[in-house]
Amino acid sequence: MLFDLNQLSEAPRTAYDVCVVGAGAAGIVLALKLAGRGKKVALCEAGGMEFTAESQECYNGEVIGDPYFDLDITRLRYFGGSTNHWGGWSRPFEPIDFDRGYLGDQYVWPISLDELTKYLKEASSIIDTDDAYDDVLVNDTHGVIRFEIKTPEPVRFGKKYQAELENSADVDVFLNANLTDIAGTGSRVTSATFASYQDRAFEISANTFVFAMGGIENSRQLLWLREKHGTQFMDNDLPIGRYWMEHPHFTLGEALVSNPISTGQFFALTGARQRELNTLNCGLRVEEQSGGATKRLVKDLMCVAPTVGRWAMELAGRNLICGARFRAAWEQAPTFDNRVGLSATKKDRFGVPQSELHWTISEVDRNTARTASDVFNQWLLDDDLGRIRLDEWVYGEGEFPTHDEIAGHHHMGGTRMSASKRYGVVDANCKVFGSDNLYVAGSSVFVTGGHNNPTLPLLQLTLRLADHLS
């Protein structure tokens, strides 16, 4: 059933097994999965079926630190969430992403990657792709792999699952339902309050509550509830909002690559090589440049390195080399200071403080891109496959460029999972530490981010949570 709180004077008084807050990728999949197991589910979504300014402006907030997207631009606040404009690119975590404990306790996942791999096939089918990845070790000495990213037509979760949700006897979808508060006994949440845009409040009772409001809102709402209720529903001093991560996306320089490296391919270092070099995960890509880029780069090379320049010119004459932009999307180190916080002065229309995103790309992050590029370049040099020229900022000579892609709109961490309350907000089952029945779904529970797009792995974790709650 589908209800629009803007049109109701009273919510139907059903008691639910589970109340899922947020109908994006995680919330929709979780609600349907639980309904399939006979649970009565309330799926409460802040927006309507389409974009509205009144909902979207609740995402306003401030970015402090390095340049980042405006917080009301980097996500969408209506049924289907940010999948209404995501790119659909997907790839699961890699073994090394779950094996970073050698870098410190803040890198330790409380579960193994196998716990996610069990759900890879099902999660892949949700986003209309398969689970086979054509990764190839292209150079053993340097530890370089060529990897595959799936780029199917992006699934719009709202559109794909709307009819199924409407027809489900076990899911009630509440649109225009903005979470404003929770109530309960002891550390058990028994009800949540939702406000419509007509300023009416509705209460939903359930045995279990799951926050699936996205990679910034999950932190924001928990921080706000802690301000209101202290430690009633969560342990003291949890690092809520902390260790927030993105995937920096930048052009690192230009490349001349010969035929075996065709443009559009993705490269990275093997896990073993990353470990050896004490660096994080970084995906590299060469993208063909149009126009006279090849000629210009060959000419430049002739000036600085005539021998190599002649090699390049000879290949260019036979159309066996091309000028490319050399790009990277990479893993950001989880650091305490990168965080979602609450504004001290600005609130949304429901009285919830706006988000303040503190985001800085550190020297460790810059070094990740530089190290991967250096290894890749060395491989090209050794095998006479091409040459890379990195921009000066990559070597620390200046700021990150502000006119580039900057990041992937991948909001990770903030309510991360951990075996320890020091480094985590939720436990290995995604339950908030100190709560009886409050859970979190989405990439905010990620401990590390790898370099791959987050939606496929967050779906794997959501399917795992559905099993747990069943």
Ligand SMILES: Cc1cc2nc3c(=O)[nH]c(=O)nc-3n(C[C@H](O)[C@H](O)[C@H](O)COP(=O)(O)OP(=O)(O)OC[C@H]3O[C@@H](n4cnc5c(N)ncnc54)[C@H](O)[C@@H]3O)c2cc1C
């Ligand atoms: C431009 C762009 C491109 C992207 N491309 C890719 C890509 O190619 N590959 C990839 O893997 N990822 C991509 N992403 C990221 C991807 O969209 C997210 O990983 C995914 O949508 C997260 O799903 P979610 O369910 O956790 O959160 P969301 O999709 O953000 O859903 C959260 C839901 O909660 C609702 N909500 C928020 N606050 C409240 C509240 N107070 N009360 C009730 N409901 C609330 C929202 O309205 C929303 O519907 C992209 C994102 C953007 C913006």
